[in-house]
Amino acid sequence: MKENFDFLMPSVNFFGKGVIKKIGDRAKMLNMKKPLIVTGKILRGLENGPVTQTLASLDKVGISYAIYDSVEANPKIHNIKEAKAVYLDNHCDSIITVGGGSAHDCGKGVGIILTNGDDITKLAGIETLDNPLPPLMAVNTTAGTASELxxxxxxxxxxxxxxxxxxxxxxxxxxxxxxxxxxxxxxxSMTAATGMDTFVQAIEPYVSTNRNEITDGQCIQAIKLVEESLREAVANGHNIEARTKMVEAEMLGGMAFNNADLGYVHAMAHQLGGQYDAPHGVCCAMLLPIVEKYNIVAAPERFAELAKIMGENTEGLSTRDAADLSIKAMRQMCDDVNIPRSIKSIGAKPADFEMMAENALKDGNAFSNPRKGTKEEIVRLFQEAYDQK
Structure with a gap:
């Protein structure tokens, strides 16, 4: 655990029923003259949906805007370049993202290439940006990635x-x-996928080599909230209490991994999502029990604690046996919300595993994983996820 650490999060976070109405006032406070709204076509088309409500709040305070509404799932380089063109053509000065992780990542990508150079691939890595992005606000619509934070x-x-x-x-x-x-x-299905992303983003920081006592507390509460509410949110999307708890969990998990980082689940999931254009949360969920079982030997005490947090009875068990119950609980959650077990379901091909394993070990999330693996070990983990029944 780190003795010295920084702690990063947005300077202002609005949470709760009706906070979307505050967007216009806050944009005015930030002196936004013409923001670019970055979103997807489905959200824009919803009657009285989040985009409509965002625009109404801006209209109310007299702020004009331009819109880029072609964000794809797993946003691509061409998305951020298209959005940049809309930004420049309309003389925008700021960005407001409306959606889930794809919209927020796309908006961030636009900001990056506006101020740090057009080739974003050269900026991959940690703390590579020399210049600030244009002012950015994020309106979140899923309890999932926490990219808004x-x-x-x-x-x-x-x-x-x-x-x-x-x-x-x-x-x-x-x-x-x-x-x-x-x-x-x-x-x-989307509630399950994004909710499992929240679950993973609370578990990985808890066993990360970069964890600290502040992030531990956030992870513990986030995991408890997911255990209390994800199944209910999937079963009944209009359960407001369950939805609210999932948003709380997402925010806590986001704050935690923003500072303690993640691990091999995300590093490997990025390869699946990029190669097969698969939903990120589903990729994470399919890998979670397999990767964390592999990690147990590096931090058995932490996994034994996770079992307790997830409601398992560990009384009288050895640390190792208690740790195994955490994997059982992770698998049960995946099954309960109908996540497929095998990565065959997204079209994964064993021929790609060696290449994906090599790239997973280069992913920025890999360096804080509790166990340091080899390419051969990561290939075996992909294969295990493929063979799962």
Missing amino acids: TRHCVITNEETKLKFVVVSWRNIPLVSFNDPMLMLDIPA
Whole structure:
């Protein structure tokens, strides 16, 4: 555990029913004259949806805007270049992202290439940005990635089919908005996928080599909230209490991994998502029990504690046996929310595993994993995830 650490998060975070109405006032306070709204076509098309409500709040205070609404899942380099062109053509001065992780990552990517050079692939890594982004606010619509809170920008290179991450404190939005009422109509499958991303983002920082006591507390509470609410949110999307708890969990997990970092689950999931254009949360969930079982030997006490946090009875068990119960609980959560067990379900091919393992070990999330693996070991983990039944 680190003795000296910094702690990063947006300077202002609005949470709760109706906070979306505060967007216009906050944009005015930030002196935004013409923000670029970065979102997707489905969200923009929803009657009285989050985009409509965002625009209404801006209209109310007299702020004009331009819109880029072609964000794809797993945003690509061409998305951020297209959005940059809209930004420049309309003489924008700031960015507001509306959506889940894809919209937020795309918006961050636009900001990065506006101020730090057009080739974002050269900026992959940790703290590579020399210049600040334009003012950025994030309106979140899923209890999932926590990208509205974090310094991570994940983009897919469509030519190589590889995801890469630009990690910098400059990427952190100035203001985030989390209104649970925006999430009531999210389909069960998306609720499960994004919710499992929240679950993973609370577990990986808890066993990370960069953890600290502040992030530990956030992880513990986030895991408890997911255990209490994810199944209910998937079963009944209009359960406001469950939705609210999931947003709380997402925010806590985001704060935690923004500072303690992640591990091999995310490093490997990025390869699956980039190669097969698969949902990030599903990729993380399929890998979670397998990767964390591999990690147990590096931190058995932490995994034994995780079992308790997840509600398992560890009384009378050895530390190692108690640690195994944490993997059982992770698997049970995946099964309960209908996550497929095998990465065959997303089209994974064993022929790609060696290449993906090599790239996973280069991913920025790999360096804080509790166990240091070889390429051969990561290939075996991919194969185990492929063979899972």
